[in-house]
């Protein structure tokens with residue numbers, strides 16, 4: 001926990017000259033740790049407030065509440081873990097996502113991620129903090145499949161995505177439960193046909209692409225996602 005705050009909070013405090021109260025205080029070691037915890041929640045709140053001003057351009061495709069917009073192919077973002085949202089924004093910016101031939105939707109999103117207001121890490125972190133603050137609400141399932149078959153297929157996924165598909169940050173694996181189910185099926189197709197996980201430096205994407213050996217048909221994708229729909233993280 002301390003390490004996480006050390007990485008995320010301190011650099012921002014320094015950039016702002018400690019104005020937001022995000023930097024370390026000149027106190028004893030114990031008070032220092034305590035103040036770090038308090039400062040980190042103040043930081044999270046002020047980052048999220050700054051991120052609110054960056055989110056309106058996202059609403060046309062992801063919805064004002066971040067619940068997704070299928071008509072625009074924009075998946076639900078609310079409820080997704082911050083580490084993963086940040087990584088994907090960076091992947092879209094670097095070209096590790098959205099540049100494969102034929103990936104029109106990825107290209108569209110990549111253009112959004114390259115907006116001038118999102119060029120700094122601090123801006124991306126604020127935007128992600130804002131998305132994390134959006135309440136996670138259930139969205140209607142759209143994918144049907146054989147849940148029992150899906151359950152057995154999902155046994156290969158547990159080590160990275162978790163028993164309840166809640167996502168495991170230590171494995172760099174996102175939450176799947178409760179996210180847009182049509183989008184999960186789409187993404188499985190993209191990993192299978194090389195539209196994701198193609199960049200040499202994209203370790204997470206490559207790892208997931210390699211896992212596609214466990215699923216071979218469109219029916220497999222639907223069945224596993226139908227099972228994921230039954231999970232509550």
Ligand code: HEC
Nearest residue numbers: 057058060061072073074075085088089105106108109112
């Ligand atoms: C013009 C429509 C559009 C706009 C505007 C847009 N997006 Fe997207 N976004 C998409 C689409 C389409 C995808 C899915 C890409 C794919 O199929 O690979 C996506 C995917 C994403 C993902 C990946 C989610 C995941 O689970 O992998 C993130 C994160 C994201 N968008 C964040 C944002 C943010 C933040 C903004 C505002 C700065 C934004 N998007 C604006 C269309 C849009």
Ligand code: HEC
Nearest residue numbers: 156157160171172173174184187204205207208211214224
């Ligand atoms: C070895 C670890 C690992 C295993 C096992 C694994 N995944 Fe993944 N998965 C990942 C990682 C890492 C990512 C994030 C990829 C990235 O950063 O682009 C991911 C991403 C995904 C995504 C994209 C989600 C999104 O929001 O865009 C889906 C869908 C998915 N996995 C489904 C599955 C399914 C279904 C299985 C089992 C058949 C599975 N995964 C097994 C590591 C794994």
